[in-house]
Amino acid sequence: MKNNVNRQFRLKSRPVGRIKTTDFDLVEADIPEPAQGEALVRTLYLSLDPTNRIWMSDMDQYMPPVELGAVMRGGGIGVVVKSNSPAYQVGDHVTGLTGWQDYTIAGEKMDNRMGVIPKGLPVPLTAMMGACGMTGLTAYFGLLELGQPKAGETVLVSAAAGAVGSVVGQIAKIKGCRVVGIAGGADKCRYIVEKLGFDAAVDYKRADWKEQLVAATPDGIDVNFENVGGEIMEAVMARMNLFSRMPLCGMISGYNTDQPMRADFSPILMRRIQVRGFIVTDFFAKYAEGARQLAEWVATGKLHHEETIVDGLENAPTAVNRLFDGQNMGKLIVRVADPAQH
Amino acid sequence: MKNNVNRQFRLKSRPVGRIKTTDFDLVEADIPEPAQGEALVRTLYLSLDPTNRIWMSDMDQYMPPVELGAVMRGGGIGVVVKSNSPAYQVGDHVTGLTGWQDYTIAGEKMDNRMGVIPKGLPVPLTAMMGACGMTGLTAYFGLLELGQPKAGETVLVSAAAGAVGSVVGQIAKIKGCRVVGIAGGADKCRYIVEKLGFDAAVDYKRADWKEQLVAATPDGIDVNFENVGGEIMEAVMARMNLFSRMPLCGMISGYNTDQPMRADFSPILMRRIQVRGFIVTDFFAKYAEGARQLAEWVATGKLHHEETIVDGLENAPTAVNRLFDGQNMGKLIVRVADPAQH
Numbered sequence: 001m002k003n004n005v006n007r008q009f010r011l012k013s014r015p016v017g018r019i020k021t022t023d024f025d026l027v028e029a030d031i032p033e034p035a036q037g038e039a040l041v042r043t044l045y046l047s048l049d050p051t052n053r054i055w056m057s058d059m060d061q062y063m064p065p066v067e068l069g070a071v072m073r074g075g076g077i078g079v080v081v082k083s084n085s086p087a088y089q090v091g092d093h094v095t096g097l098t099g100w101q102d103y104t105i106a107g108e109k110m111d112n113r114m115g116v117i118p119k120g121l122p123v124p125l126t127a128m129m130g131a132c133g134m135t136g137l138t139a140y141f142g143l144l145e146l147g148q149p150k151a152g153e154t155v156l157v158s159a160a161a162g163a164v165g166s167v168v169g170q171i172a173k174i175k176g177c178r179v180v181g182i183a184g185g186a187d188k189c190r191y192i193v194e195k196l197g198f199d200a201a202v203d204y205k206r207a208d209w210k211e212q213l214v215a216a217t218p219d220g221i222d223v224n225f226e227n228v229g230g231e232i233m234e235a236v237m238a239r240m241n242l243f244s245r246m247p248l249c250g251m252i253s254g255y256n257t258d259q260p261m262r263a264d265f266s267p268i269l270m271r272r273i274q275v276r277g278f279i280v281t282d283f284f285a286k287y288a289e290g291a292r293q294l295a296e297w298v299a300t301g302k303l304h305h306e307e308t309i310v311d312g313l314e315n316a317p318t319a320v321n322r323l324f325d326g327q328n329m330g331k332l333i334v335r336v337a338d339p340a341q342h
Numbered sequence: 343m344k345n346n347v348n349r350q351f352r353l354k355s356r357p358v359g360r361i362k363t364t365d366f367d368l369v370e371a372d373i374p375e376p377a378q379g380e381a382l383v384r385t386l387y388l389s390l391d392p393t394n395r396i397w398m399s400d401m402d403q404y405m406p407p408v409e410l411g412a413v414m415r416g417g418g419i420g421v422v423v424k425s426n427s428p429a430y431q432v433g434d435h436v437t438g439l440t441g442w443q444d445y446t447i448a449g450e451k452m453d454n455r456m457g458v459i460p461k462g463l464p465v466p467l468t469a470m471m472g473a474c475g476m477t478g479l480t481a482y483f484g485l486l487e488l489g490q491p492k493a494g495e496t497v498l499v500s501a502a503a504g505a506v507g508s509v510v511g512q513i514a515k516i517k518g519c520r521v522v523g524i525a526g527g528a529d530k531c532r533y534i535v536e537k538l539g540f541d542a543a544v545d546y547k548r549a550d551w552k553e554q555l556v557a558a559t560p561d562g563i564d565v566n567f568e569n570v571g572g573e574i575m576e577a578v579m580a581r582m583n584l585f586s587r588m589p590l591c592g593m594i595s596g597y598n599t600d601q602p603m604r605a606d607f608s609p610i611l612m613r614r615i616q617v618r619g620f621i622v623t624d625f626f627a628k629y630a631e632g633a634r635q636l637a638e639w640v641a642t643g644k645l646h647h648e649e650t651i652v653d654g655l656e657n658a659p660t661a662v663n664r665l666f667d668g669q670n671m672g673k674l675i676v677r678v679a680d681p682a683q684h
Contacts, residue, residue, distance in 0.1 A: 059608070060608065060609070060612050229607065233607075234602075238402075248607065248610055248611050249611075250611065251607060251608065254608070260576075260606035260608065261607050261608045262604040262605055262606050262607070263604055263607055264602035264603055264604050265571065265575075265590065265593060265605055266401070266593065266596070266602065266603045267402070267619075268590055268617055268619040269590050269591075269592065269593060269619035270401075270402050270403055270404060270619065271619065272618065272620050272621070272624060273618075273619055274616070274617070274618045275610055275616070275617040275618070276610075276614065276615075276616045277610040277612065277613065277614045277615055278614050282614060
């Protein structure tokens with residue numbers, strides 16, 4: 001890898017279905033020079049998330065889609081290698097929208113600011129993108145603020161071996177709930193029960209998954225933390241209790257299509273379910289509280305942080321498909337550069 | 343009409359599609375004798391509501407479906423004609439589940455108690471089933487508790503010329519909102535704007551209704567009080583704003599089918615909409631507050647109470663179809679007996 005260029009993935013075409021490498025141009029640009037009030041950041045890790053797929057499309061979404069020809073948007077962790085700003089010291093680790101590239105510029109304004117990670121944290125750096133970062137905060141606020149689980153209630157989470165789902169289930173266990181996860185394959189199902197302490201797992205790759213779901217939720221479902229949408233969501237909603245809550249975090253099963261993500265609304269009416277879509281930034285004002293709690297749980301071993309690391313920026317476009325194929329466990333990360341060498 | 347029998351509509355078969363008279367047996371039963379702690383109530387008015395159709399079916403619902411062979415369930419107003427209970431005086435007007443019959447027994451227990459209407463109310467008796475009764479309370483709590491409209495926001499209501507919708511829109515106007523109603527036909531659209539004071543109407547019977555909807559909601563929609571479901575609901579949701587609210591009161595367009603009531607969930611996710619299904623009894627503890635406020639608005643002319651009255655118990659099964667055909671304005675009522683003669 002050349003150190004004197006800035007490799008960038010620029011979006012060439014909006015993917016149809018599964019993401020293809022030909023949807024991007026990998027270009028070698030000059031390393032940018034930070035102006036006054038800016039710093040140059042070397043990307044160390046990229047966080048791969050379902051929302052990357054949304055940003056590549058022009059569907060109705062949270063933020064403007066990535067424009068064709070622009071550097072692919074993505075969250076990550078970097079290290080400051082040059083600084084013309086008192087906000088950043090050389091050697092600082094920072095988090096923010098690094099983009100799918102080797103280098104980026106961090107500034108002091110709302111739209112280009114990056115967060116400096118405090119030194120001496122009792123958790124691994126990569127956990128700051130996972131269980132202690134945006135992923136963990138998504139689980140924390142979605143479950144606790146919108147799901148409002150009470151001890152003894154049944155919490156169900158789909159994509160349960162994934163980055164968000166695995167944290168949701170563990171927090172629900174900490175809060176004294178019965179926790180049921182839906183995951184694909186025997187390995188993942190064993191993992192969430194044996195390693196993460198879920199009470200039951202439903203393997204959606206088995207033909208009898210609906211019967212498993214019924215058997216695993218004898219008292220119905222009080223909180224459904226929804227990640228996948230589609231047929232699984234409908235089956236789960238059919239098990240939801242009167243006055244139950246449904247934080248709608250994602251509908252990953254629909255992101256590779258351009259079809260409306262339709263499902264039956266009648267359980268909402270008949271069972272008086274509260275459904276609320278959200279993204280983590282809705283809870284920006286409470287980040288510090290959530291991050292402190294998550295770091296404490298990780299540091300004390302109450303919250304297990306699982307990650308899948310793929311080496312090399314060049315593999316980002318293929319690696320992101322693992323999220324949709326059900327091939328990864330925990331937080332999916334691309335290592336762009338070795339932190340020990342920067 | 344014979345006065346010495348109790349005519350009853352008993353459910354013979356679960357309707358398929360539109361309700362047919364052959365779905366019921368009209369039988370002449372003996373007038374029941376009230377036991378100690380009970381009263382005999384002569385039905386004066388029946389309230390016809392979309393929920394009647396739900397109760398006839400065996401879909402997943404709020405209450406158990408009406409069993410085949412049982413008297414059709416329905417709300418109404420009656421007068422006490424015999425009493426063996428200190429809770430009821432002969433001549434009292436009462437509200438509750440009279441059923442589709444001439445006479446019923448009111449008791450003192452939770453499951454057969456009826457509410458005594460205070461004497462000397464400043465509103466017509468029938469308003470106690472409509473704007474000042476369950477219908478009005480449905481509008482009041484759904485809009486104010488779940489919709490949380492703020493002055494200046496845009497409130498949209500479907501089935502806007504109906505019993506609930508017409509009250510929703512008027513309360514939203516009292517609260518200082520821009521109010522848009524969806525209704526079928528020029529007469530209803532004129533009525534909700536000219537008589538009820540809505541800011542705009544969308545006529546769903548015109549081919550350009552989607553364009554009308556866009557034109558009527560230049561600032562999007564902050565509260566969608568949902569009554570109809572289906573294609574109209576999807577079009578409305580596509581206009582809803584970030585952090586908007588959607589009290590889900592009904593999906594009348596789906597009640598005559600046995601299909602799942604599917605619609606696109608993605609606006610909930612992307613726009614972080616809060617959707618909550620409800621029925622009026624969810625707010626039982628606050629009924630007195632709501633009823634007092636509604637009666638004051640009706641008595642002072644701020645809230646217009648519209649009703650369509652059909653004469654004769656024998657017409658109940660055909661009259662209820664008007665709710666689904668879009669043929670009625672305001673509260674749909676069957677007059678079973680003349681209050682002046684009882």
